[in-house]
Amino acid sequence: MLNKPIHFAPYLKSVIWGGERIAPYKGITTDQTAIGESWELSAVPGHISVVDRGPLAGQSLTQLIETYREELTGADIYSRFGTAFPLLIKFIDAKADLSVQVHPDDELAARRHNCPGKTEMWHIIDTEPEAKIYVGLKESITPDDYERRVADNTVMEVIDAYDSAPGDTFFLPAGRIHAIGAGNLLAEIQETSDITYRIYDYDRRDKDGNPRELHTAQARDAIDYTVYTDYKSHPEGSVLADCSHFVTRKFAVDGSGEVAIPRDRESFTIIICLEGETVVSWTDGAGVRGSQKVVRGETWLCPAVLRDLAVSGKCEILSVQA
Known part of the structure; x- marks a missing residue:
């Protein structure tokens, strides 16, 4: 019988843009550096969360769903997803700008990758001076314009930018261009999907001097080219x-x-x-x-x-x- 909340071991991921805030924020002692992400709750293959406390310790999230079914996830969720867990929860610490990205919606992701798409949200926990969030288009462009701007490194000129502050929220439906700017520590809630199309990466190089792969053609059909007046959330109530x-x-x-x-x-x-x-x-x-x-x-x-x-x-x- 499930009679209490369940805690899972976080998966700490070191990346080229990662910082040093996640471990102290979580009260973790580690020699690991450049931690950009803590996957708090995940059913992504290869990184499925494992219980680290109490009588269920050592069991994976998938094993728990297989055993407890709707007792764990709820009758409606179990009927829709079976033993798949529908959400992925992360903390993200950006010491440097993340790449500019877009995610496919469920239909496109199912067709191309046989997996869900990625709608997500960010809630800002802490920021350093001049931290920004890049999200959405601030002027109308066509798919051909997009490809040209990626090729000539001017795509950032048409992406909207916001000064970010603790307490800010940004909702990111699949198809919306976005990037986390340097200096943001945030919580991310998203569909269970690790599909990302990288649009632009500031011409950064990896440790071997090679540019990181871009997914220009795949992103072209995934982008929502609609221009909105405001991409920051303004919640009422809780x-x-x-x-x-x-x-x-x-x-x-x-x-x-x-x-x-x-x-x-x-x-x-x-x-x-x-x-x-x-x-x-x-x-x-x-x-x-x-x-x-x-x-x-x-x-x-x-x-x-x-x-x-x-x-x-x-x-x-x-x-x-x-």
Whole structure:
């Protein structure tokens, strides 16, 4: 029986643009450097999360779904995805600019790669001076214009840019051009997909002096060329993003009492502690009330069988449901 939230070992990924903030943010001691990503909860083949605490320690996320089915993911999610887990949760630390990218939608990704596409969102945790987020087109271009601008290194001239600050949110539907600028530490919620088309990489070279591969032709058909007036989210209330793939809420808890976590969907709930520490409480399938301390930088999966979720303490948390 699943009667408490589940914690998984993070996968720390070193990359050429990675920084040094993720380990201290999460309270991890490591000799690893240039950590650009911490995969908190993943079912991506080759990087499937493994439980690192409690009686389920050593079991993978996939094994848990195979064993507990809708008790873990929820009846609706299990009927749609089976033993596949639909979301991927990361922390990202950009010491340098990330490449400019676009992701295919579900239809295109299924046709080309036999996998889901990637709609995602970013929530900014911390920034350094002059940090920026690059997202969307600020003027109309055609697919031919796009290819020409990639070839002559002028594509950045048509991509919108925002000064980023802690608390900002950017929703990125599949097809929207985007890049994380240097100086951003953020949480990323996305579909379970590792398909990325790299459009532009500032002519950077790898350790052997070779330019990184671009996916110019593949991206041409994946880009949404629509121009919008604003690409930054302006949430009202607790909801940061609400789409067919996930709903994400943010709660700032001031220590004065419990705050209930709404159950927007028949789904598991992911709790991400951004700042401070909290106590997550719930009622299990037998009607027994339980609680779990959660600290900054931790991500916990609350099985669907757990009801009446609430948080207390002094903290900022994200809750995510599929």
